[in-house]
Amino acid sequence: MDGQNIVVGWPLAVVLVLLAAVGTLVVRLGRIDGWRPVATAAVRAAVQLAVVSLLITAVLASGWRTAGFVLLMFAIAAFTSAGRIARAGLRATIRHMPGPAASIAAGVAPVLAMLLGAGIVPAKPVAVIPIAGILIGGAMSATSLAGRRARDELHARRGEYEAALALGFPTRDAALLVTRPSANQALVPVLDQTRTVGLVTLPGAFVGVLLGGGDPVQAGVTQLVVLVSLLAIEAVAVLVTIELVARTP
Known part of the structure; x- marks a missing residue:
């Protein structure tokens, strides 16, 4: 955290990738369900939030x-x-x-x-x-x-x-x-x-x-x-x- 905000940088990217990998691996090893939905959900969230972050300034105007x-x-x-x-x-x-x-x-x-x-x-x-x-x-x-x-x-x-x-x-x-x-x-x-x-x-x-x-x-x-x-x-x-x-x- 930087003051009140999450710091954007490579440590954040590494942690997010690790968390997504852990979720995917646990689901696959535990045979809870298909592992692909977990992985694709994480990727989609990252892409969609990136797009929204870029568009939000124009939307809020x-x-x-x-x-x-x-x-x-x-x-x-x-x-x-x-x-x-x-x-x-x-x-x-x-x-x-x-x-x-x-x-x-x-x-x-x-x-x-x-x-x-x-x-x-x-x-x-x-x-x-x-x-x-x-x-x-x-x-x-x-x-x-x-x-x-x-x-x-x-x-x-x-x-x-x-x-x-x-x-x-x-x-x-x-x-x-x-x-x-x-x-x-x-x-x-x-x-x-x-x-x-x-x-x-x-x-x-x-x-x-x-x-x-x-x-x-x-x-x-x-x-x-x-x-x-x-x-x-x-x-x-x-x-x-x-x-x-x-x-x-």
């Missing part, structure tokens, strides 16, 4: 560019969730995008509008982009988890679903009967993070404010706003996701 960048984040989040849920090729992923897009938007749009309208988050590009990114990212994760779990439950408990149909249940109600009990699993990450904040973890918003020169109280308030917002956003995203899955099982 304009409100319209900021809005466009937020929409780009939203589109990528919807595409990513659609791919996780569909587990298919590019065409199938694109075809499934409206569902995840609706789930993410239903959670993020009203909460972000409330934060901006109440003046809690300043309507400035430098504040909007990071907050919007955190909120969209949380909604994306919840949507992916809820959608995949709902699809898995419908597949594993197909007999129960068909039995409910045979008893006269509408398609939606039969699907919800199977998918709703496990939907809360998609909220476990945000619930755990919120319950243990300050005791086990100091999440990104808190650390970011401190690194930016803010005081601990300001950092704590910022993190609280983010976590409570994420609880609301992810709850809505999960609800909309299982509803959409139930209507198209």
Whole structure:
């Protein structure tokens, strides 16, 4: 660290490469899953953050560019969730995008509008982009988890679903009967993070404010706003996701 900032140089590059290699090697040796996703995720993160770092100055100079960048984040989040849920090729992923897009938007749009309208988050590009990114990212994760779990439950408990149909249940109600009990699993990450904040973890918003020169109280308030917002956003995203899955099982 140099004062309050991470020093950019060859030691940082070496450490990052070693960490990525360790993660990849552990997954491969432990036969947890394919090692390639870990390696490619690390490389993609480095490339994408490098590009964003170069573009961010131009984006922050304009409100319209900021809005466009937020929409780009939203589109990528919807595409990513659609791919996780569909587990298919590019065409199938694109075809499934409206569902995840609706789930993410239903959670993020009203909460972000409330934060901006109440003046809690300043309507400035430098504040909007990071907050919007955190909120969209949380909604994306919840949507992916809820959608995949709902699809898995419908597949594993197909007999129960068909039995409910045979008893006269509408398609939606039969699907919800199977998918709703496990939907809360998609909220476990945000619930755990919120319950243990300050005791086990100091999440990104808190650390970011401190690194930016803010005081601990300001950092704590910022993190609280983010976590409570994420609880609301992810709850809505999960609800909309299982509803959409139930209507198209």
